[in-house]
Amino acid sequence: MSSLTSEYRYFDDAPSQGGEAAAPAAQATAGNDALHGHLRFSALGKRYDGAQGKVRALQGIDLTVRRGEIFGIIGRSGAGKSSLLRTINRLERPSEGRVLIDGEDIAGYDTNRLVALRRRIGMIFQHFNLLAAKTVGENVELPLRVAGVPRERRQRKVEEVLRLVGLEGKRDAYPAQLSGGQKQRVGIARALVHDPEILLCDEATSALDPETTQSILALLREINRRLKLTVVLITHEMEVIREICDRVAVLERGELVEQGPVWQVFGAPRHPATRTLLAPLQQKLPEDLLGQLQDGRRQPNDRLLMELRYTGASEREPDLAGFGMRFGGRVTLLQGGVERIQGRTLGQLLLAVADSPLAAEALRRQALEVADGVEVLGYVAAA
Numbered sequence: 001m002s003s004l005t006s007e008y009r010y011f012d013d014a015p016s017q018g019g020e021a022a023a024p025a026a027q028a029t030a031g032n033d034a035l036h037g038h039l040r041f042s043a044l045g046k047r048y049d050g051a052q053g054k055v056r057a058l059q060g061i062d063l064t065v066r067r068g069e070i071f072g073i074i075g076r077s078g079a080g081k082s083s084l085l086r087t088i089n090r091l092e093r094p095s096e097g098r099v100l101i102d103g104e105d106i107a108g109y110d111t112n113r114l115v116a117l118r119r120r121i122g123m124i125f126q127h128f129n130l131l132a133a134k135t136v137g138e139n140v141e142l143p144l145r146v147a148g149v150p151r152e153r154r155q156r157k158v159e160e161v162l163r164l165v166g167l168e169g170k171r172d173a174y175p176a177q178l179s180g181g182q183k184q185r186v187g188i189a190r191a192l193v194h195d196p197e198i199l200l201c202d203e204a205t206s207a208l209d210p211e212t213t214q215s216i217l218a219l220l221r222e223i224n225r226r227l228k229l230t231v232v233l234i235t236h237e238m239e240v241i242r243e244i245c246d247r248v249a250v251l252e253r254g255e256l257v258e259q260g261p262v263w264q265v266f267g268a269p270r271h272p273a274t275r276t277l278l279a280p281l282q283q284k285l286p287e288d289l290l291g292q293l294q295d296g297r298r299q300p301n302d303r304l305l306m307e308l309r310y311t312g313a314s315e316r317e318p319d320l321a322g323f324g325m326r327f328g329g330r331v332t333l334l335q336g337g338v339e340r341i342q343g344r345t346l347g348q349l350l351l352a353v354a355d356s357p358l359a360a361e362a363l364r365r366q367a368l369e370v371a372d373g374v375e376v377l378g379y380v381a382a383a
């Protein structure tokens with residue numbers, strides 16, 4: 001769970017001569033361009049001293065986030081997502097293992113280097129964390145002020161980032177006068193004022209309605225492409241991962257249980273925890289059909305129900321004419337659909353086949369020629 005105090009401290013804990021503090025880290029990574037925005041966790045573990053003893057929040061995490069990708073972290077509540085995210089900017093200190101940013105272990109960083117590191121890593125939050133008594137412009141300007149950036153440069157930067165997030169006219173507005181989506185745009189603008197290499201998103205769209213979520217995701221994608229920013233996000237909204245992430249990692253009880261390209265993990269989830277998380281996206285057999293389902297054919301015109309799955313693992317797309325030719329008889333699409341994720345076709349189709357000369361097993365074999373996976377569910381009476 002996020003702690004508000006430490007989030008505010010994020011913008012606040014620079015030493016008074018903050019402007020000079022950026023130098024050491026900048027020097028340390030200079031000449032290492034290929035690695036900018038690159039992130040690696042190595043045998044990472046995190047324990048907390050909880051009220052009932054030690055809580056093991058993370059263990060043995062080995063994970064690489066590549067430069068410029070949008071990387072999602074999912075897991076049920078308490079799986080360790082926030083803990084992992086917050087080790088990247090050392091809002092949390094690892095108990096074991098290492099976090100390497102641009103190839104460098106951040107464990108030994110002193111305050112100055114930590115401040116410099118946090119300027120290279122922007123962060124946005126679920127509840128935006130804007131200061132209510134300050135205008136949009138002042139909120140965005142705050143990290144620059146803390147860093148001791150001269151006034152004129154601050155003004156220029158604030159204008160630039162507000163334009164980038166589509167809030168040109170809102171500089172003098174107060175947060176209370178903004179919609180949720182606009183507030184998150186302010187949060188994004190504030191996170192970008194130091195031209196970071198990495199952007200951390202902590203449930204950034206979870207407080208927003210679906211339409212606003214879409215517009216914020218579009219903005220994040222645009223920023224990722226335009227600024228070549230590495231984005232790491234945690235979310236409980238699987239649609240967010242599907243919409244914008246390149247790769248995804250699944251945490252379960254503090255362990256990394258699955259990772260891969262989104263099309264692969266979503267198309268064919270291997271770990272039970274992943275399957276549970278993705279279950280809301282899966283279509284279930286409609287109740288009326290479930291009630292009628294029988295193992296064998298009782299009447300000659302009973303219909304065989306088959307579920308065809310497209311996992312993205314092959315080039316296959318649902319070939320409607322092919323269904324008719326291969327299965328014989330009448331083929332009806334009862335439910336389902338496919339979508340394109342990262343150029344792959346993923347989805348499920350529930351088909352009913354009536355009056356086919358083929359038996360169930362022969363139909364299953366035919367179906368495997370036109371889909372990545374098939375399940376014969378049984379028979380139902382003719383419609």
Ligand SMILES: Nc1ncnc2c1ncn2[C@@H]1O[C@H](COP(=O)(O)OP(=O)(O)OP(=O)(O)O)[C@@H](O)[C@H]1O
Binds near residue numbers: 048056078079081
């Ligand atoms: N400051 C803390 N002190 C003690 N235990 C903590 C602390 N922060 C997190 N934990 C515990 O560590 C575990 C992982 O928590 P974490 O917040 O990282 O999970 P999460 O996946 O982000 O959960 P959520 O989706 O609910 O935010 C949980 O058991 C949590 O109770």
